[in-house]
Amino acid sequence: MMRHVEFVETFFRRLKDPAAYWAEPSSEILENRMKCTCCGYFTVEGISSICPVCFWQKDVYQETHIDDDGGPNNVSLLEAMENYKSMGAVEEGFIKNVRPPRQDELISRI
C-alpha cells in the first residue's frame, strides 16, 4: 500500500514548512473532515475537535508552532507525531482512548 509512504512524505513536508502545509488547497479535506495534522487520517470534524485515532486536539497555534507545548495539547506537535509513531497516541495516557482508523478515514483525494 502507498499509505505509509504518503504519510512519511507528508510528515517531512510539515516539519520543513508547516505554514505552507496549511496553505495547501482542499486536497487535505475529505467531505466534511479534515486531515489530522498529527496522524494524517481524515478524522477532524471541527476546529478544536480531538482526533479519535491519535488524540491530538486540533489547534491552530500549536500546528503553526510545531515545537511549542503551550496549548490544549500537553505535548508539542513534533512530540505528538513522534509519540504517535512509537506508541500509537500523542501521549502514553491516551493510548486507552484511541482507536484504529476506519477505512473511510484513509481515503485521500490527492
Ligand SMILES: [Zn+2]
Ligand atoms: Zn490524529
